[in-house]
Amino acid sequence: MTNEPTPAGSAPDAPSMTPGPAIADHDIAAHVPRLRRYATALVGNRYDADDLVQDCVEKALANRHALRDPSRLGGWLMSILHNLHISVLRGRRRRGAEVPVEELADDLALSAPPTDRAEVRDFVRAFGQLTEEHRAVLLLTGMEGLSYREAAEVLELPIGTVMSRLARARERLRVLLDGGAEQAVVRRIK
Amino acid sequence: MTTGETHPVTEADLHAWIDGELPDERRAAVERHMADHPDDAQRFERYRAQRALLARSFGPLIDQPLPDRLTPPFAARDAVATGRAGWAGRARVWGLALAASLLLFVAGGATGWVARDRAGGGRQADPLTAAFIADAVAAHRVFTVEVRHPIEVGVDQEAHLVSWLSKRIGRTMRCPKATKSGYELIGGRLLADSDGPVALYMYEDAAGRRITLYIRPTPSPAGTAFRFAQDGGLQALYWQDNGLALAITGDLDRATLSGIAEEVYGALNS
Numbered sequence: 001m002t003n004e005p006t007p008a009g010s011a012p013d014a015p016s017m018t019p020g021p022a023i024a025d026h027d028i029a030a031h032v033p034r035l036r037r038y039a040t041a042l043v044g045n046r047y048d049a050d051d052l053v054q055d056c057v058e059k060a061l062a063n064r065h066a067l068r069d070p071s072r073l074g075g076w077l078m079s080i081l082h083n084l085h086i087s088v089l090r091g092r093r094r095r096g097a098e099v100p101v102e103e104l105a106d107d108l109a110l111s112a113p114p115t116d117r118a119e120v121r122d123f124v125r126a127f128g129q130l131t132e133e134h135r136a137v138l139l140l141t142g143m144e145g146l147s148y149r150e151a152a153e154v155l156e157l158p159i160g161t162v163m164s165r166l167a168r169a170r171e172r173l174r175v176l177l178d179g180g181a182e183q184a185v186v187r188r189i190k
Numbered sequence: 191m192t193t194g195e196t197h198p199v200t201e202a203d204l205h206a207w208i209d210g211e212l213p214d215e216r217r218a219a220v221e222r223h224m225a226d227h228p229d230d231a232q233r234f235e236r237y238r239a240q241r242a243l244l245a246r247s248f249g250p251l252i253d254q255p256l257p258d259r260l261t262p263p264f265a266a267r268d269a270v271a272t273g274r275a276g277w278a279g280r281a282r283v284w285g286l287a288l289a290a291s292l293l294l295f296v297a298g299g300a301t302g303w304v305a306r307d308r309a310g311g312g313r314q315a316d317p318l319t320a321a322f323i324a325d326a327v328a329a330h331r332v333f334t335v336e337v338r339h340p341i342e343v344g345v346d347q348e349a350h351l352v353s354w355l356s357k358r359i360g361r362t363m364r365c366p367k368a369t370k371s372g373y374e375l376i377g378g379r380l381l382a383d384s385d386g387p388v389a390l391y392m393y394e395d396a397a398g399r400r401i402t403l404y405i406r407p408t409p410s411p412a413g414t415a416f417r418f419a420q421d422g423g424l425q426a427l428y429w430q431d432n433g434l435a436l437a438i439t440g441d442l443d444r445a446t447l448s449g450i451a452e453e454v455y456g457a458l459n460s
Contacts, residue, residue, distance in 0.1 A: 025262035032260050037251040041244075054259055061264055106337040111250040111398030114374075120247045127247070141209060142241040143248055148211055163202050170205070170237045178236060185201050 023064045028057055031077050042135050044101040044128045056081040078154045101128030126176040134169035199223040208238055323419040323426055325383045326404035326437035329390050334400040341377030341392050351378050355389045361407050366457035368393050371450040401440035408435045416451055427451045
């Protein structure tokens with residue numbers, strides 16, 4: 001229908017060419033807090049996250065007629081955000097100089113109960129050392145509660161790739177948090 | 191029990207197990223595997239803990255107030271997304287709006303708290319000026335967003351905090367609690383305004399929202415009723431009592447702020 005980022009497997013949609021009901025601002029707004037949480041955890045700072053979410057909202061509105069099944073709005077927005085993020089990363093590849101995650105780590109530590117603060121701070125810092133791919137798969141499955149299939153749709157990957165990436169990400173994070181040697185988990189995935 | 195036997199348990203099974211995606215018929219095999227492989231059991235315990243920490247660390251982000259540019263109505267741009275210069279401009283305007291003028295009004299006894307020993311009655315004679323509120327609100331803005339050093343002395347050194355501030359302010363300063371309202375004292379700092387030293391106490395609730403209590407000595411021993419001031423998104427409630435001018439500031443509704451003020455007032459007069 002368009003070359004918009006559309007989750008793979010949107011087959012259940014009827015092959016009709018008539019656009020569905022247009023999505024209203026408030027439909028999208030309802031997803032913004034969640035998109036923003038995901039984006040902040042993914043990029044490691046609020047500023048880039050807000051830019052990303054804003055771009056995502058703009059792009060979704062500009063293409064609001066492309067989404068035929070309103071019940072898929074959440075996944076569709078996540079896909080758009082993911083694709084925008086990938087293009088931002090490509091553009092930035094040679095620039096380096098990202099906003100350090102320390103500020104977010106301190107910030108989130110202060111939002112946590114006092115007894116959890118040190119743990120939260122260490123966790124956010126360790127999480128920030130993962131690759132973006134690893135962060136994305138951990139967040140989608142672990143925090144956003146997406147199934148493997150839904151995560152695969154957002155990331156536009158085969159399910160098997162999502163599972164092996166998740167296994168690698170968890171192990172990498174475990175070593176960052178606990179130390180020790182990394183297990184070759186993916187060799188054992190099948 | 192027999193279904194899973196033919197397939198050895200894979201790493202993917204173990205992940206599917208903690209993610210709730212394992213088919214029921216594989217569960218027994220995986221649980222047996224975990225019992226037989228304590229190293230795997232331990233490793234997956236850590237993965238579970240990771241997931242809990244993920245939610246605990248990033249979960250609160252969902253409650254963060256949204257910036258203007260992320261709240262509807264979104265600018266009409268059905269056609270083609272343009273650059274974001276317009277948005278940046280809007281953000282700057284928003285920043286300026288924060289510095290907008292103060293709105294002051296009297297709370298008219300809404301809290302049921304009545305002025306004690308109120309001198310005169312004319313507001314002209316009142317040392318609680320707009321400048322006092324402006325200073326209190328400015329201090330709130332500057333220090334509550336501070337991540338590394340919101341306070342100088344933490345509540346873990348409460349005795350030191352009290353004696354230090356008392357010495358500098360020249361009055362017996364206590365650290366009033368606001369725990370009934372859900373706020374914990376995190377500490378305090380010494381500030382200066384045009385009239386001399388000021389104490390600032392900071393409190394935080396479980397969600398990380400912060401309020402401040404700004405206290406300046408005044409020459410007048412008179413007490414006044416609570417009054418509200420509003421500046422941008424912030425509400426301040428201020429009053430005067432026992433030779434101190436006090437202001438509680440936060441991004442809160444008035445009823446909540448009144449509850450906190452009454453608790454603080456009670457703590458200071460107990």
